[in-house]
Amino acid sequence: MSIKRQVWVAAVGVFTVTGAMLSFAVTEQEQQIIDRIKPVGEVCIQGKSDCAAPVAAVASGPRSxxxxxxxxxxxxxxxxxxxxxxxxxxxxxxxxxxxxxxxxxxxxxxxxxxxxxxxxxxxxxxxxxxxxxxxxxxxxx
Ligand code: HEC
Incomplete structure (x- = not known):
C-alpha cells in the first residue's frame, strides 16, 4: 500500500468517525424538531408495516x-x-x-x-x- 493510499484511507476513516458523531448530534436535535412539528395525526394504511398497531377496536355491544x-x-x-x-x-x-x-x-x-x-x-x-x-x-x- 502506498503512503498516499494509507493517508487517504486514514482520512476517510477520520471523516467517517467524525461524520458519524456529528450526524448523531444533529440527528438528536433534528428528532426534537421533527417531534415538535410532526402532524397530530397520520394516515395509516392497513397492512403497511410503518404504521403503529391500530388502536384496538372498541368492543362492540353494550358496556356492563x-x-x-x-x-x-x-x-x-x-x-x-x-x-x-x-x-x-x-x-x-x-x-x-x-x-x-x-x-x-x-x-x-x-x-x-x-x-x-x-x-x-x-x-x-x-x-x-x-x-x-x-x-x-x-x-x-
Ligand atoms: C344528577 C343525579 C343523577 C344521576 C347522574 C342519575 N340519577 Fe337516577 N335518579 C336521580 C334522582 C334524584 C332520582 C329520584 C327521582 C324521583 O323519584 O324523584 C333518580 C331515580 C332513578 C331511578 C328510579 C326511577 C323510578 O321510577 O323510581 C332509576 C331506575 C335511576 N334513577 C337510574 C339511573 C341510572 C341508570 C343512571 C345512570 C345512567 C342514573 N339514574 C343517574 C338522580 C340521578
Whole structure:
C-alpha cells in the first residue's frame, strides 16, 4: 500500500468517525424538531408495516351495567344526591322496584323528577341504561 493510499484511507476513516458523531448530534436535535412539528395525526394504511398497531377496536355491544353505573350514575346514586335512591339501600328501592323493571328503565331513560334523562349520559344506549338499572336493582334488594 502506498503512503498516499494509507493517508487517504486514514482520512476517510477520520471523516467517517467524525461524520458519524456529528450526524448523531444533529440527528438528536433534528428528532426534537421533527417531534415538535410532526402532524397530530397520520394516515395509516392497513397492512403497511410503518404504521403503529391500530388502536384496538372498541368492543362492540353494550358496556356492563356496573361499568355504566360507575361512570354515569354513581355520582348521584352512590351518595343519594338530590334524593336519588342509593345503591345498596333496599329501603330506597322497594317501592320503586314494585313499579316493575320496565317502568324503572323507562323512567331512567326519559327522566323523572330529579332524575335527568339517562342520568345525562347521552352517549349511553337504552340497552346500557337498562343494564345499569338492573345492576342497581340487583345490588339494592
Ligand atoms: C344528577 C343525579 C343523577 C344521576 C347522574 C342519575 N340519577 Fe337516577 N335518579 C336521580 C334522582 C334524584 C332520582 C329520584 C327521582 C324521583 O323519584 O324523584 C333518580 C331515580 C332513578 C331511578 C328510579 C326511577 C323510578 O321510577 O323510581 C332509576 C331506575 C335511576 N334513577 C337510574 C339511573 C341510572 C341508570 C343512571 C345512570 C345512567 C342514573 N339514574 C343517574 C338522580 C340521578
Amino acid at each position: 351495567g356496573a361499568d355504566v353505573y360507575g361512570t354515569a350514575c354513581v355520582a348521584c346514586h352512590g351518595t343519594g344526591a338530590a334524593g336519588a335512591p342509593k345503591l345498596g339501600v333496599a329501603a330506597d328501592w322497594t317501592a320503586r322496584i314494585a313499579q316493575g323493571e320496565e317502568t324503572l328503565v323507562s323512567n331512567a331513560i326519559n327522566g323523572i323528577r330529579g332524575m335527568p334523562p339517562k342520568g345525562t349520559c347521552m352517549a349511553c344506549s337504552d340497552e346500557e341504561i337498562k343494564l345499569a338499572v338492573q345492576h342497581m336493582v340487583a345490588g339494592s334488594q
